[in-house]
Amino acid sequence: MKKSVLAAGLVLAVASGAALAQVKPDVLVKQRQSAMTLIGKYWGPIAGMASGKVSPYNADVVSRNATYLENLAQMPWDGFHESTKGEKARALPAVWDKNAEFVDLANRLQAETGKLATAARARDEAGVKAQFGAVGKVCGACHEGFRAK
Amino acid sequence: MAPATKASAPSNGGGRLNIAARSPAAAGLFFFLLLWGAWALAQGDAKRGEYLAKAGGCLGCHTENEKATPYAGGRALKTPFGIFYGPNITPHPEAGIGRWNEQNFVRALREGVRPDGAHYFPAFPYPSFTRIADADLRDLFAYLKSLPPSSRASQPHDLNFPFGWRWPVWFWKFLFFSPGPYAADSALSAQLNRGAYLVNALGHCGECHTPRNFLGGPKMSRFLGGAKLAEGAAAASNLRSEGMKKSSDKDLKDFLQTAMTPDGDVAAESMAEVVRNTTGQLTPQDLDALVAYLRSLPTLPDEPK
Numbered sequence: 001m002k003k004s005v006l007a008a009g010l011v012l013a014v015a016s017g018a019a020l021a022q023v024k025p026d027v028l029v030k031q032r033q034s035a036m037t038l039i040g041k042y043w044g045p046i047a048g049m050a051s052g053k054v055s056p057y058n059a060d061v062v063s064r065n066a067t068y069l070e071n072l073a074q075m076p077w078d079g080f081h082e083s084t085k086g087e088k089a090r091a092l093p094a095v096w097d098k099n100a101e102f103v104d105l106a107n108r109l110q111a112e113t114g115k116l117a118t119a120a121r122a123r124d125e126a127g128v129k130a131q132f133g134a135v136g137k138v139c140g141a142c143h144e145g146f147r148a149k
Numbered sequence: 150m151a152p153a154t155k156a157s158a159p160s161n162g163g164g165r166l167n168i169a170a171r172s173p174a175a176a177g178l179f180f181f182l183l184l185w186g187a188w189a190l191a192q193g194d195a196k197r198g199e200y201l202a203k204a205g206g207c208l209g210c211h212t213e214n215e216k217a218t219p220y221a222g223g224r225a226l227k228t229p230f231g232i233f234y235g236p237n238i239t240p241h242p243e244a245g246i247g248r249w250n251e252q253n254f255v256r257a258l259r260e261g262v263r264p265d266g267a268h269y270f271p272a273f274p275y276p277s278f279t280r281i282a283d284a285d286l287r288d289l290f291a292y293l294k295s296l297p298p299s300s301r302a303s304q305p306h307d308l309n310f311p312f313g314w315r316w317p318v319w320f321w322k323f324l325f326f327s328p329g330p331y332a333a334d335s336a337l338s339a340q341l342n343r344g345a346y347l348v349n350a351l352g353h354c355g356e357c358h359t360p361r362n363f364l365g366g367p368k369m370s371r372f373l374g375g376a377k378l379a380e381g382a383a384a385a386s387n388l389r390s391e392g393m394k395k396s397s398d399k400d401l402k403d404f405l406q407t408a409m410t411p412d413g414d415v416a417a418e419s420m421a422e423v424v425r426n427t428t429g430q431l432t433p434q435d436l437d438a439l440v441a442y443l444r445s446l447p448t449l450p451d452e453p454k
Contacts, residue, residue: 040413047409094381140408140418147417149384
């Protein structure tokens with residue numbers, strides 16, 4: 001099981017690497033920004049309900065949105081290809097200069113949204129409320145060091 | 150004048166005084182209560198001070214991180230002049246401010262001077278805190294005195310040569326510092342005055358959102374116009390931008406309570422922390438006042454890149 005996942009991951013990585021070579025930098029930027037826009041779209045209602053700002057809490061919406069979010073959290077990263085360094089965007093040079101830190105935050109976002117989605121699908125309201133802060137922290141941490149404004 | 154006349158008039162206050170004269174114990178009790186009342190009034194209200202400490206965002210620089218003891222110090226503030234570490238401000242006699250009296254505290258915030266007479270570096274935002282009203286300073290001090298003391302030692306600053314010297318701060322103050330509490334502008338409504346006080350005195354928003362010149366002094370021509378904070382990090386936003394003026398009051402208030410824009414975008418962590426500790430803790434009236442004041446400022450375009 002583990003091995004086949006790893007193999008599939010490798011194939012994907014190679015395939016996406018090959019595909020990236022053909023995508024123009026401005027398109028890559030647009031793609032990663034689109035993923036971020038959708039992350040915002042599905043994050044907003046979760047944050048509203050988890051913080052109590054929007055009520056009542058709707059477990060169906062939270063579960064659906066968290067599942068979308070878990071998947072979307074994997075998508076922006078291909079777009080931060082070296083070729084996009086000079087493109088007009090809010091990404092700071094730190095994305096490439098301190099790439100290990102950036103990749104670590106990207107991985108953490110995927111891990112934390114994964115936990116959020118698990119709690120949301122289990123209809124675990126307390127779990128969602130506890131986990132929502134952890135996701136928000138990763139968003140904020142990356143926007144601090146890797147995005148202008 | 151009035152009490153003297155009253156005391157000599159046998160019809161009202163005089164009666165009580167006569168009893169007091171006959172019973173020294175009662176007189177003693179009366180004066181004790183009077184003195185105690187005056188003392189209690191002069192002491193400052195810790196409960197009010199707690200709210201003011203939130204509005205002042207003291208926690209941010211004076212606590213290392215979310216798991217650390219509140220107000221026990223240790224947060225690193227990276228600047229072009231070196232790294233400053235927020236000191237312990239719990240009432241511990243050695244590690245904190247336990248030996249301070251109220252005057253020491255008022256002088257620190259109003260004049261930027263330590264109890265031993267040395268200048269604070271303006272990383273401690275006394276150019277803003279000097280605008281805090283006397284009564285609020287007393288309440289803040291009462292609150293800090295009510296905290297559990299922590300023995301955590303304050304970490305010395307780690308500054309680049311020659312910024313570690315304190316005496317040149319005198320010159321910096323001469324150029325950029327004008328001490329004195331906020332004077333309400335009679336041309337402004339009570340709400341706008343309150344907002345100005347929250348933004349410029351307690352909230353010290355301009356310490357990050359107003360750009361600085363090469364000496365670290367604020368460029369007042371670009372007051373709250375946004376500033377680069379550190380190389381390769383997010384900048385503090387322009388609070389007078391076109392975009393901000395177009396946002397609705399509700400969106401601005403939601404942002405100041407949740408650190409999130411209506412489209413689900415999350416603020417950088419340093420502002421998110423300000424939202425958790427400060428703006429998200431304000432009363433609805435204070436939040437309204439803060440937004441109203443920012444709105445009243447003339448629009449300023451972003452600095453050309």
